[in-house]
Amino acid sequence: MNMTRKDAIALIKVAGYHGDTKTSLRIYTENRVSYAAYSEAYARGGQLKQEGMACTCFECNPR
Secondary structure: OOOOHHHHHHHHHHHHHHOOHHHHHHHHHHHOOOHHHHHHHHHHHHHHHHOOOOOOOOOOOOO
16 A cells, blocks of 8 residues: 555554554555665654653544
8 A cells, every 4th residue: 555655654653652563564665665764763653652652543542
């Protein structure tokens, strides 16, 4: 599923928040995001969790 670069990076960040490497790698490879952008987004997601930020994904916040 190809998506915009911005959307792909946002989803990689959410996957990093949840520690979901399988999903993050799938998004990375399917959308041809650079490895530097992938690494930064994944690490930032984990950092947000450590800082106590609330997750904004649909699974954590169903409407």
